[in-house]
Amino acid sequence: MKKENHKTHPGNIVITVIAVILLIVGAVYFIGYLKYTKHYEETNDAQVESYINPVSARAGGYIQRVCFNEHQQVKQGDTLVMLDDREYRAQLESAEAAMDDAHAQLAVLEAGIRSAQTGTQINHDQIKGAQAKYVQQQQDIKRYINLVKEEAATGADLELVQAHYDVAESDYSAAINGLKTNEARIMELKTHYAVLQADIKRKQAALELARLNLSYTIIRAPYPGRLGRKNILEGQQIQPGQPLVSIIDEKEKWIIANYKETQVGGMYVGQPVEIRVDALDDRVFKGRIMAIAGSTGSRFSLLPPDNSTGNFVKIIQRVPVKIEFADEQAANVVPGMNVTVAVKKKS
Template identity: 25%
Template sequence: MGLTLIGLITAAFLIYAIKWIKHRIEYAVSDAVFVKAQEMPTLSFQVAGKVIEVYKDMGDWVEKGEVLARIEPEDYKLQLEMIESKINSLRAQREALRIQLDRVSKEVRLSLESATLTSEETLKKEEYLRAQMGELEVQIELLRKDRERLKDLLDKGLIPKRKYEEVETNYLALLERKKALQKSVEELRLAYEKSLVGVSMARASLSKVKELENQLRVLEEEIAALEKQKESALRDLEKTTLKAPFSGYIAKRFINVGDVIRAGQPAFSLINTDTLYVEVLLEETKLRGIKKGNKAYVRLDAYPDVVLEGRVQEISPVSAATFALAPRDVSAGEFTKVVQRIPIKIELKDKRLLRVGMGGRVEIKRE
């Protein structure tokens, strides 16, 4: 009876041992399991100020774009209003300057056109009168010769006196007409010279137009610079409200109402639950047969009776000790053999039970 019992116990032990060995051959098992999140940023205000409202606390679920907290916005509103006031004032100056520039430009253009037209017309009139004087001088020369010839004939008694007097009258009339034309030409010359002065003055007035254009350009540049300041002030005002960049749970709250915080000071830690995963620090001696896509079974310490199924998503090309804060120094020749651990990322199908920092046990199916 005793031998039978011993035999049964031995057989049971052998069966368990064979199954255990077979399981260890088919699976890589490790207790170095940690739940982590790919996205767990620390959120902060990008401007300084006093916290006036806090809407969320640790463990609260938030939607993307939901407001988490606010800081006092009055200083930023005042800065924005001051910039807008300057912009409005400069815009009013710009509008007045545009009206003045338009008026002055028209006046200068009309003045220049009028002076140019007057000088051209005056010059044409002068040329016309000079042409008439040329013709008149030809007529006067002819009458002078006729007058001298008739005078000789009159002295000899060959012609009546009346005929000579008729030529004399015409000759004197042409001389008077010549004097009148000469005077008109002189007056036109003076008028032409005055018109040239008007043209010069009109052209000189163009400098005033250029001056107004330069003033307008400077105003445009000032307004453009203030517009950029306004955009910056608007962004600062928007930054007085802290919003969630994605949906997730608040892991920690670092601020309270009444706190005076600086830009960049931590306010909340937010976890993106869609990025939760399990990291396994697997011994290098167990890497045989472990590849991307292998099935993995995880038991969390918090839920030992629940098996979570997943797959190997990534296998690190370096050991966990490579990026340690205090790496081992073996340059002195002292060296103790230590089994290195390779980080392996496992993506689970069901992440509802996962919490960052949880531990557990994993079994990875080998190929």
Template identity: 35%
Template sequence: MNAPVTKPAPLDAGQSTAADAKPRRPLRRLLLRVGPVVLLIAAALGGTWYWQTGRFLVETDDAYVQGDISVLGPRVAADVVAIAVADNQPVKAGDLLISLDERDLRNARDQAAATLAETDAAIATAREQLAQQQAQIDAAGAQVEQARAEQTRAAADARRTQSLVGSGFASRQSADQTVADQRKAEAAVTAAQAQLLVQRQSLGVLAAQLRQAEARRTQAAAALAQAETNLSYTSIRAPVDGIAGNRAAQIGQHVQPGQQLIAVSPAGARLYVVANFKETQLALMQPGQPVEVTVDAIPDTVFHARVNSFAPATGSQFSLLPPENATGNFTKIVQRVPVKLVLEEGQDATALARLRPGLSVVAEVDTRADPHAPRGLWAAVRNLF
């Protein structure tokens, strides 16, 4: 039979073998010696980076992508007959978006064109009447000259007859006849001059009628131009390159001027960022400084921008109910100022195409005197040596 084997007694939880304790003590002593040195070096490096770079980087996450969205609507009352774009479709400036029924406006245009043609005919008639009246004036002038010549002849006959009556070679009856002829000639001159005056006054009336016809033509031409413009309003086109969206128009819908039908949102480099920085962050900020922009929806891409301009007032002043601090109880609140950041050119077009107005971003402005200096930790360390 085999003899029973005696099991060794188990070690207590607080006990450890000498073999385990020996390697632990030198490691603990090494960590106690090296750890403070590593922490000191890390603190020195971090402090150096902050003093040279970090304190000049101004950051905010109260920033959003913005764009000048064009909200389009009709300029005339009409029915929607066609919608040429789908939701979220890229469009170019000038592309047709919505077509309205143009039949009524085309009829108005044709009527205005007919009115313009009528005024052209009236002007031509007035000009012909002026030319005719000028000929009548010339004829009346000739009548005046003829009457004056007759007056001169009659006056000469009267003088000769009077001299002959005095010498006894002519009768008194002949003298009376020549005097009567002279008076008739004088009256004919007066009548011819009056007729000439009437003809000249008629010329002024006709000239005024011509000016009136020309004024009506100008009015008719303006009405035709307005009719052409109204007819062009039946085609709603994209004013800029962008993406069509927020479409509210439906086929057959009767729309009124000012009604919102569709919107075109800009895309790519035409977008910008509005960052609301605290007033305490604006001390060193000025236009032209570089900005790194990180979009929450595109975390793997860093966009580059520049400070463009500052809002003329804090955001609270443009709110519906601006604050009134002249009250008994006052608590100072740090205000924020909207700052416009413009994206730089030459960036990744694919990444820019993913931007949309309203996206949240994080904007970091470099306010250093040399904004082109490296921002990294090792660059700050190298500057020490």
């Protein structure tokens, strides 16, 4: 019998070569991965974070104009929304009128105080004149009493002098009482002046509040950034405190990387890291650790797990690590992007 020659099929050779190549590539990759994991702690459970704050209304009213578009880049102070301000302008004019009225009353009161003070000067002069006449009449009545005793004057003359004396005494007393009345009036006016000054302070505060409320009808960007979705329209009624649009602070970005609890043992604040963004495959960013959470992420959840029920399954926990970009080349990195973070281990 003839021996059959078993020839290897060309397809089998190709498959064998490919398998060998794959094994070699896999071995090289595996060895590289082991070397890499020996020097780095890596996680892909990480995302870019940023401050995303709502821009809220400080005043209520109808929206007169919306001055932005969705996802628009804005600068600090840019006008976003304008409200119908007619009601607030009327309140401001009313507060200004009340302030003008209070100042007018204050001016009248100051004039009254000055007039009363001038009156006291006149009272002092009247007192001096009345006192001089009173002293003179005292001397005259003493002299006439002696003259009557010496029969050098009649009783009628003494009565006339007595009448002049009584008039001088009354004038002197009236002048003193007039001074007291004016002084009491000055004290009363000064009391009203103090009350009016306090009222002016209240009205000044009301005026400033009216101006402040009017300024709230123009809603501006609190800081430079990029706006979110546009959910408001012109003519819409809004209330104080109502969120109008979200704004992203693109200048301040960081990463929250959730490392396994077995990976954070050698990490420390300030430790350098390498950052790879899924959307930017060819870019490697530098960063450093800003903070390491004091507990696992599950402990920050609304309903932390309770293992005392007896249904215990051991699961490796994750520890949030906050990482900042070490350079300013992360302009194209958007909050919410997935990243891979590698922390170099201590040598």
